Amino acid sequence: MSTLRLILGDQLSHSLASLKDCDLNSDWLLIAEVKEEASYVKHHKKKIAFLFSAMRHFGKDLTDKGYQLTYVKYDDKDNQGCLFGEVKRLCKQKNIDKIVLTHPGEYRVLVEMQSWQEKLKIPVEIRQDDRFLASLAEFATWAQGRKQLRMEFFYREMRKAWHFLMDGDKPVGDKWNFDSANRKALPKDMSPPEPTKFESNHITQNVIDLVAENFSDHFGKLDNFHFAVTREQALVVLDEFIEQRLVNFGDYQDAMVQGEPWMYHSHISFYLNCGLLTPKEVIEQAENAYRNGDAPLNAAEGFIRQVLGWREYVRGLYWFKMPDYKKVNFLEATGSLPKFFWDSSTKMNCLHQCIKETSENAYAHHIQRLMIIGNFALLAGLHPDEVNQWYLIVYADAYEWVEMPNVSGMILFADGGLLASKPYAASGSYINKMSNYCRSCHYKVKQKDGPQACPFNYLYWDFLDRNKQKLGNNPRLGMPYRTLNNMTDQKRQTIQRDSQIFFKALENNEEV
Ligand code: FAD
Ligand code: DLZ
Ligand code: SF4
Numbered sequence: 001m002s003t004l005r006l007i008l009g010d011q012l013s014h015s016l017a018s019l020k021d022c023d024l025n026s027d028w029l030l031i032a033e034v035k036e037e038a039s040y041v042k043h044h045k046k047k048i049a050f051l052f053s054a055m056r057h058f059g060k061d062l063t064d065k066g067y068q069l070t071y072v073k074y075d076d077k078d079n080q081g082c083l084f085g086e087v088k089r090l091c092k093q094k095n096i097d098k099i100v101l102t103h104p105g106e107y108r109v110l111v112e113m114q115s116w117q118e119k120l121k122i123p124v125e126i127r128q129d130d131r132f133l134a135s136l137a138e139f140a141t142w143a144q145g146r147k148q149l150r151m152e153f154f155y156r157e158m159r160k161a162w163h164f165l166m167d168g169d170k171p172v173g174d175k176w177n178f179d180s181a182n183r184k185a186l187p188k189d190m191s192p193p194e195p196t197k198f199e200s201n202h203i204t205q206n207v208i209d210l211v212a213e214n215f216s217d218h219f220g221k222l223d224n225f226h227f228a229v230t231r232e233q234a235l236v237v238l239d240e241f242i243e244q245r246l247v248n249f250g251d252y253q254d255a256m257v258q259g260e261p262w263m264y265h266s267h268i269s270f271y272l273n274c275g276l277l278t279p280k281e282v283i284e285q286a287e288n289a290y291r292n293g294d295a296p297l298n299a300a301e302g303f304i305r306q307v308l309g310w311r312e313y314v315r316g317l318y319w320f321k322m323p324d325y326k327k328v329n330f331l332e333a334t335g336s337l338p339k340f341f342w343d344s345s346t347k348m349n350c351l352h353q354c355i356k357e358t359s360e361n362a363y364a365h366h367i368q369r370l371m372i373i374g375n376f377a378l379l380a381g382l383h384p385d386e387v388n389q390w391y392l393i394v395y396a397d398a399y400e401w402v403e404m405p406n407v408s409g410m411i412l413f414a415d416g417g418l419l420a421s422k423p424y425a426a427s428g429s430y431i432n433k434m435s436n437y438c439r440s441c442h443y444k445v446k447q448k449d450g451p452q453a454c455p456f457n458y459l460y461w462d463f464l465d466r467n468k469q470k471l472g473n474n475p476r477l478g479m480p481y482r483t484l485n486n487m488t489d490q491k492r493q494t495i496q497r498d499s500q501i502f503f504k505a506l507e508n509n510e511e512v
Contacts, residue, residue, distance in 0.1 A: 139316025155309030250299035374411030428454035
C-alpha cells in the first residue's frame with residue numbers, strides 16, 4: 001500500500017502541498033521529463049535546459065533527504081512520453097493505491113489530471129498550490145460580481161491581509177503605490193551590474209547536450225547558459241538583487257537600454273515560477289531592505305507590487321476566467337505573427353534588439369515585453385492565439401497561468417478591459433523617451449509619415465482609427481481620440497496609406 005506523489009517541472013519546492021504528510025518508507029515520488037510537456041509548444045531551448053537541470057537537481061535533493069523517488073529522464077528507453085503514461089507505469093510497479101497531486105499551473109494539465117481517477121481506478125487527490133499567497137477561492141471571492149478586476153484594489157487587499165509594507169492599518173509612506181516615481185530613463189553614466197551567473201556542472205552539461213540533440217528545431221540559443229538550477233543558487237540571485245539592484249529597481253523599472261537586457265530587474269521569475277523561490281520570502285527580503293534603510297520606498301513598494309500584486313492577480317484571474325479566457329479576442333484581431341518574431345530580422349531597431357535578446361537569453365524585462373513587442377502586436381492587430389503561443393515559447397518563466405493574462409489582458413486588450421483600463425498602445429515617442437533604441441534605427445522616430453517614418457507612429461493612429469467603434473468611448477482614451485477626430489482627412493489618409501503599405505510588406509514577407 002503506497003501513495004504516488006507526482007512533482008511537475010514547475011513544482012520544485014520542498015514545501016509543496018503534495019509532499020506534506022509523505023511517508024518516506026512507503027510513498028513514491030515521481031518526476032518525469034516527458035515529450036508531451038517539453039513539446040506541446042516548442043519551448044525555447046534554454047527553457048527546457050533550465051527546467052530539466054532544475055528537475056534533476058531537485059530530484060537529487062529529494063533522494064538525499066531520504067524520499068523514494070522515480071526520476072524518469074527524457075532519453076530513458078522506456079520513457080512513456082507523457083505524464084499519464086509515467087503515472088500509470090509507476091502505479092503498476094509499486095502497488096499504488098492513491099495518487100496525490102498539487103494543482104498544476106495550466107488548465108490543460110488540470111483537465112488531464114481530473115481524468116486519471118476514472119482511467120486508473122485509484123483515488124486521485126488534487127491539493128491547492130499553497131505556494132501562492134492568494135488561494136483561488138480567495139481570488140474568486142474578491143472578483144465575484146465586479147465588472148472590472150483592477151489589480152490595484154486586489155493588491156491593497158493583499159497588503160492588508162499579509163501585512164506587507166504596512167504601518168498598522170495604513171500603507172507605509174501613506175500611499176499604496178509609488179509608480180509615478182518609477183518612470184525614469186537611465187542616465188548615460190549609469191550601467192547596471194552584470195546578472196548573477198553560474199557555471200554549468202555535469203548535470204547541467206548533460207542536459208544541455210540532450211536539448212541540443214533532441215530540440216534543435218526549437219526557438220532560441222542554447223549557448224552561454226548561466227541560470228541558477230538549485231534553490232541555493234536561486235537564493236544567491238535573490239540576495240544579489242536585493243544588495244545590488246533593488247535600490248535602483250523603482251527609478252529605472254521602465255527604462256530600456258540597447259545592449260542591457262537585464263537592467264535593474266531581479267531575474268527571479270524563472271525561480272519563482274518553478275518553485276525554487278517562494279513569493280513570501282522574496283517579498284520579506286525586499287521589505288527588510290526598505291526597513292533597514294538599504295532600499296528606498298519607491299523601489300521596495302514597486303517590487304513588492306509586482307510579486308504580491310501582479311503575480312498573484314494574474315494567476316487568480318487566469319483560473320477565475322478559464323477556459324473562456326483562452327478564446328477572448330475583443331478587438332477581433334486576425335493578423336499572423338511576422339517572421340521577424342522568430343529571427344529578429346526587422347529594421348525596427350527596438351523590436352530587433354528585444355527579439356534578439358529574447359532568443360539569446362529566454363528573457364526580456366517587463367517593459368520590453370509590454371511596450372516594444374507587446375505594443376507592436378497590439379498595433380499590428382496580431383491574433384491572440386499566435387501571440388500567446390509565441391510568449392509561451394520564448395521566455396524561460398512562461399507558463400500559461402502567468403503568460404496568458406499578460407498577453408490577452410495586458411498587451412492585446414483581448415479581454416475587453418477586464419485587466420487593463422485601456423490598451424497599452426504607444427507611438428515611437430514613448431519608446432524614444434524610455435530607451436536609446438531610436439538612435440541606431442533605420443527609421444526616424446520624429447518622422448510621422450512616409451517610408452522613413454517610425455512605423456509605431458502611423459500604426460498607433462491607424463490602430464485607434466481601426467478600433468474606434470470599440471475603443472472610442474473609453475474615457476481613458478479621450479485625449480488621443482480627440483486628436484484623431486481633429487485630424488484633417490488628408491492626414492488620416494496618409495496614416496492609412498502608410499499603414500497599408502506596411503501591412504502589405506509584412507504579408508509579402510518583406511523585411512520591414
Ligand atoms: P522583475 O521586473 O524584477 O519583477 C519581479 C517579479 O514580479 C517577477 O519575477 C515576477 O514574478 C513578478 N511580476 C512582474 N510583473 C509581472 C506581471 N505582469 N505578471 C506576473 N508577474 C509579474 N512573467 C512571467 O513570470 N512569466 C511569463 O510568461 C510572463 N509573460 C509576460 C508576457 C507579457 C506580454 C508581459 C507584458 C509580461 C509578462 N510577464 C511574465 C511579466 C513580467 O514581464 C516578468 O515577470 C518579468 O519580466 C520577469 O523578470 P524579472 O524576474 O526580472 O522581473
Ligand atoms: C515546461 C515543462 C517542460 C519543458 N518539461 C516538463 C517535463 O518534462 N515534465 C514536467 O513535469 N513538467 C515539464 N514542464 C512544466 C510543465 O509544462 C508544467 O508543469 C505545466 O505546464 C503546468 O504548469
Ligand atoms: Fe522603434 Fe521607431 Fe525607435 Fe525605430 S524609430 S527604434 S522603430 S520606436
